[in-house]
Amino acid sequence: MSAYFDYAATTPLDPAVLQVMLPFFSDEYGNPSSIHHAGQRAEAAIEESRARVASLLNATPEEITFTGGATESNNLAIRSIARRRREDHGYTRIVTTPVEHPSVLQTCRDLESAEGFELELLPIDSTGRVLTDQLEDHLEDGTALVSVVYANNEIGTINPIEMIGRVCHARRIPLHIDSAQAANHLDLDVDKLKVDAMTLGAHKFYGPKGVGVLYHRKGLLLSPIQTGGSQEFGTRAGTHNVPSIVGFAESFEKARALQLELTPRLTSLRDRIIDTIPREVPDTILTGHRSHRLANHASFAIHGVDSNQLLAALDVSGFACSSGSACKTGNPEPSAILMALGLEPDWALGALRITLGRGTTDAQVEDLLRILPDIVARLRSSQNS
Numbered sequence: 187m188s189a190y191f192d193y194a195a196t197t198p199l200d201p202a203v204l205q206v207m208l209p210f211f212s213d214e215y216g217n218p219s220s221i222h223h224a225g226q227r228a229e230a231a232i233e234e235s236r237a238r239v240a241s242l243l244n245a246t247p248e249e250i251t252f253t254g255g256a257t258e259s260n261n262l263a264i265r266s267i268a269r270r271r272r273e274d275h276g277y278t279r280i281v282t283t284p285v286e287h288p289s290v291l292q293t294c295r296d297l298e299s300a301e302g303f304e305l306e307l308l309p310i311d312s313t314g315r316v317l318t319d320q321l322e323d324h325l326e327d328g329t330a331l332v333s334v335v336y337a338n339n340e341i342g343t344i345n346p347i348e349m350i351g352r353v354c355h356a357r358r359i360p361l362h363i364d365s366a367q368a369a370n371h372l373d374l375d376v377d378k379l380k381v382d383a384m385t386l387g388a389h390k391f392y393g394p395k396g397v398g399v400l401y402h403r404k405g406l407l408l409s410p411i412q413t414g415g416s417q418e419f420g421t422r423a424g425t426h427n428v429p430s431i432v433g434f435a436e437s438f439e440k441a442r443a444l445q446l447e448l449t450p451r452l453t454s455l456r457d458r459i460i461d462t463i464p465r466e467v468p469d470t471i472l473t474g475h476r477s478h479r480l481a482n483h484a485s486f487a488i489h490g491v492d493s494n495q496l497l498a499a500l501d502v503s504g505f506a507c508s509s510g511s512a513c514k515t516g517n518p519e520p521s522a523i524l525m526a527l528g529l530e531p532d533w534a535l536g537a538l539r540i541t542l543g544r545g546t547t548d549a550q551v552e553d554l555l556r557i558l559p560d561i562v563a564r565l566r567s568s569q570n571s
């Protein structure tokens with residue numbers, strides 16, 4: 187039996203969520219835009235899902251757009267807010283961080299190279315947190331939007347969103363946050379966080395892949411990036427993915443309800459991993475913040491070890507882990523995020539990410555902790571010979 191330690195990459199679909207989705211693949215096949223009863227029932231399912239999601243975010247249903255995933259939500263938020271703010275005010279600066287998910291960073295870079303926006307990367311500390319005391323200096327006049335990751339997928343670091351939100355709010359600059367990793371463990375009250383737009387994706391919280399949400403505060407006018415029909419109040423054209431939207435709401439509600447029980451349990455397993463690995467594996471450091479980090483997330487840099495080789499060796503022994511970044515093939519490349527934290531390549535090449543979830547047991551963690559030092563020692567000796 188293999189042990190899954192890659193819950194930050196994706197989570198298994200909750201069987202109870204699948205049951206709620208199934209009728210919308212078969213009997214309830216109506217198009218929500220149709221006039222007849224079958225269409226009305228599909229539309230009702232979507233609107234009920236929207237209301238459920240909105241209430242969990244302390245938002246209103248009109249502020250929720252269903253998308254094809256977190257990547258699309260990030261694209262929709264950044265592209266439409268940036269373009270709209272330029273049209274309305276002439277603002278051309280986009281402010282983000284050097285440790286964003288590619289769906290944020292590459293979107294900002296594309297707006298820079300293809301549409302003439304200026305990109306500004308906020309300074310971060312060595313754990314990947316935004317330096318809030320320097321934030322004000324980087325929000326010059328003409329800033330169209332700020333986009334910051336809530337909890338980092340690669341290193342687990344949690345950003346002080348409330349503080350960033352307060353600064354942006356005072357300067358009337360819209361703040362978008364990528365909350366794709368946050369939904370199982372962190373507060374998502376949009377008023378408390380003082381955010382204007384928020385990205386979520388269901389497959390990170392035991393829902394289906396290929397469906398996401400963009401929360402966008404009332405008054406923040408979004409222009410579509412995908413044009414066509416008038417679905418989603420004109421924000422996102424295309425026939426709704428009814429089963430996935432229903433699955434989003436169901437899995438999101440369940441994830442929020444389970445947080446109270448899951449977060450403390452995983453936090454103690456995480457701390458056991460974080461305390462043990464740097465002690466038992468020589469020349470290994472924790473990456474990201476010690477305490478401002480996701481409850482289910484442990485990440486390390488192991489000096490002089492090729493992360494792809496390590497992951498393959500762990501896989502053979504029955505442990506599905508990750509390096510945290512998407513690079514799977516070809517020449518090993520050091521993680522851009524670890525480099526942005528100031529790590530040298532011989533450290534950044536040895537990234538190991540261990541992420542926990544509902545199915546993680548104490549025994550699985552102990553097995554992994556027992557086997558890892560030997561695997562690393564074996565790889566190091568074969569690389570040196």
Ligand SMILES: *Cc1c(COP(=O)(O)O)cnc(C)c1O
Pocket residue numbers: 194195254255256257258287289335337338339364365366367387389390396
């Ligand atoms: C997973 C993830 C995304 C993208 O999700 P997709 O399902 O690939 O669209 C974006 N941001 C973060 C922080 C993520 O963890």
